Amino acid sequence: MLGGTFDPVHLGHLRSAVELGEALSLDRVHMIPAAKPPLRGEPSISPGERLALLRLGIGDTPGLVADARELDREGPSFTTDTLASLREEVGPAARLVMALGHDAFLRLADWHQPERLFELAHVVVIDRPGIDTPLSTGLRDMVADREVEDTQALMSTPAGHLLRLRLPSRMAISATDVRHRLASRASVRYLLPEAVEARIHVYGLYRS
Numbered sequence: 001m002l003g004g005t006f007d008p009v010h011l012g013h014l015r016s017a018v019e020l021g022e023a024l025s026l027d028r029v030h031m032i033p034a035a036k037p038p039l040r041g042e043p044s045i046s047p048g049e050r051l052a053l054l055r056l057g058i059g060d061t062p063g064l065v066a067d068a069r070e071l072d073r074e075g076p077s078f079t080t081d082t083l084a085s086l087r088e089e090v091g092p093a094a095r096l097v098m099a100l101g102h103d104a105f106l107r108l109a110d111w112h113q114p115e116r117l118f119e120l121a122h123v124v125v126i127d128r129p130g131i132d133t134p135l136s137t138g139l140r141d142m143v144a145d146r147e148v149e150d151t152q153a154l155m156s157t158p159a160g161h162l163l164r165l166r167l168p169s170r171m172a173i174s175a176t177d178v179r180h181r182l183a184s185r186a187s188v189r190y191l192l193p194e195a196v197e198a199r200i201h202v203y204g205l206y207r208s
């Protein structure tokens with residue numbers, strides 16, 4: 001899974017999802033919008049609208065799935081609940097991966113039941129340009145015994161390891177920057193899929 005606020009989805013998310021799938025030979029990558037992201041304020045647009053943009057962004061891309069399961073739950077969108085539901089679907093022997101960017105990883109110790117994440121899945125941290133803040137002591141201690149060096153070691157078990165991955169097309173694109181550009185009427189061309197940009201303009205999203 002690659003979860004996110006996707007406010008809105010951009011090419012950094014989509015290209016990372018494709019390259020993650022290739023790097024780990026995954027059957028598919030579920031991109032899962034958080035209805036209520038636990039550690040940040042209310043997103044700029046509704047969960048349903050963020051999901052609609054994600055669906056447009058994915059289009060018919062092989063291997064990518066727009067997964068709406070977090071929109072069906074009440075309360076904060078805790079990733080442990082999402083992984084538990086994915087684990088239930090795929091069974092105990094399947095290899096399950098939760099991917100996140102380095103910026104999100106830096107706060108992993110503050111997540112709901114962080115240790116349980118590793119009982120349910122592997123954690124793969126995607127390098128993000130410009131973000132090289134060192135880990136806190138708590139986070140370093142949490143992951144020390146879990147870290148593996150390569151994808152083969154990661155995929156030898158169903159869950160429990162951590163891998164840091166540098167994908168080929170590292171993109172310095174952020175949703176914050178996209179929102180700022182839209183609010184100031186600057187161009188977002190080539191930062192988003194064209195269908196996503198078109199819908200944003202048609203509905204006048206992110207204008208203020």
Ligand SMILES: Nc1ncnc2c1ncn2[C@@H]1O[C@H](COP(=O)(O)OP(=O)(O)OP(=O)(O)O)[C@@H](O)[C@H]1O
Binds near residue numbers: 004099105127173
């Ligand atoms: N350009 C990128 N390259 C790699 N990973 C990314 C990139 N952008 C976002 N991610 C990761 O994708 C996940 C979802 O990101 P999110 O929806 O918060 O986008 P964002 O661009 O970080 O948004 P914002 O600027 O609003 O914080 C997070 O784990 C994040 O680290």
Ligand SMILES: O=C(O)c1ccc[n+]([C@@H]2O[C@H](COP(=O)([O-])O)[C@@H](O)[C@H]2O)c1
Binds near residue numbers: 002006032077079110
């Ligand atoms: O489970 C948690 O406690 C938790 C705390 C913070 C973030 N997450 C998830 O991490 C993903 C990225 O979050 P964000 O805020 O960086 O877009 C998204 O799927 C969130 O639901 C999950």
